[in-house]
Every structure is written in C-alpha cells, then in structure tokens.
Amino acid sequence: MKDLALHIMDIAQNSITAGAKTIRVEVEEDTAANVFLIRVEDDGCGMSPREVEKATDPYYTSRTTRKVGLGIPLFRQHAEQAGGYLQIRSSRGKGTAVEAMFRHDHIDRQELGDMGGVVTLLMGGNPEIRFCYRHVRDKKEFLIDTREIGEAIEGVPLSEPGVIRYVREMIREQLKEIQAI
Numbered sequence: 001m002k003d004l005a006l007h008i009m010d011i012a013q014n015s016i017t018a019g020a021k022t023i024r025v026e027v028e029e030d031t032a033a034n035v036f037l038i039r040v041e042d043d044g045c046g047m048s049p050r051e052v053e054k055a056t057d058p059y060y061t062s063r064t065t066r067k068v069g070l071g072i073p074l075f076r077q078h079a080e081q082a083g084g085y086l087q088i089r090s091s092r093g094k095g096t097a098v099e100a101m102f103r104h105d106h107i108d109r110q111e112l113g114d115m116g117g118v119v120t121l122l123m124g125g126n127p128e129i130r131f132c133y134r135h136v137r138d139k140k141e142f143l144i145d146t147r148e149i150g151e152a153i154e155g156v157p158l159s160e161p162g163v164i165r166y167v168r169e170m171i172r173e174q175l176k177e178i179q180a181i
Helices: 004-017 049-054 071-081 115-125 146-152 161-177
Strands: 022-030 035-042 085-091 095-103 130-137 140-145
Touching: 004 022, 004 035, 004 071, 004 095, 004 115, 022 115, 049 085, 071 085, 071 095, 115 130, 115 161, 130 146, 130 161, 140 146, 140 161
Parallel strands: 022 130
Antiparallel strands: 022 035, 035 095, 085 095, 130 140
C-alpha cells in the first residue's frame, strides 16, 4: 500500500466485515516527541487470542475467498521499518483495536495520503455505520463524527454525492489548518 490512509482503509474494511456499528480512527502526530500514531478501534465481533496472534501472519486469513491476508502484516512491516510497532487488542464480542506507531521523521514512514477521500468513501459506502475521525497534530485537533453530520443534514443521506463532496473538502481544509497536510 502506497500510503497510510490505504492501511487505515484496509483496517476499517476489516472492522466492517467484523460487523462493527462504530469505527473510530485516530491519527496523532507529536513532532516534538517524534511520534506518528494511528489507532483504529471498532465494536465488531472481536477476535480470540489465537486469532490476534495469527493476524500478523501473511498466510493466515479468516476469509474463505483467498488464502492470504496481507493488510495487517504489511501495516506492521511499514511501522517497524519506520522505527515503530503494531499492536492488536481484541476481545470476542467487544471489538478490536489496532495501533501502529511510526517515528514521525523517519525516512521510511509513508505519507498519510488522502484521508479526506478515505473517510468519505467509508462514510458514503456504509451510511449505517458511525465513523469518528480524530486527527491531532502538536495539540491542534480536528474531529468529525458521522452522527453529528447526520444530525446537521437532517435526513439527507450521508451517501448523497453533494454531502460526500462537502465532507471530503471539509476534512482536507481542516487537516491543512492543523498543518497535518
């Protein structure tokens, strides 16, 4: 995957497959501490300890359509190449949290990518799921929550193209404002 936003998309897709009703994505950048942290949490079906252990194995997947699952192993590899780590916490029936840390200034850390596009694609394609995206850079914060958007647009579907365009641009503008892009 060419950027971190695509890794986030992959993890969120796993959450959707796991039956999540709420997915929270957090990106925290602390340039003084040289930390770039990504957290994706859901309230899906969760995994057993054995499944968590195997999740970073590229030759393990819970899918029946193919024999490999490269998303999480690649995410872990990219984090480790950039001086970081990947952790998975999960409980059956409660959900899963995936956290990846990168050294912020590491030459091998991938760019964040198009978070506006990723978040709006997830929102528009899954309007029944609550998505929360929080991005903090050096104590400047941006937060978007589909529940709040839904209340503000009063019955207009989140999948409406005009809503999607507006939200995508709002995310991009806010990320520029907090100097995250």
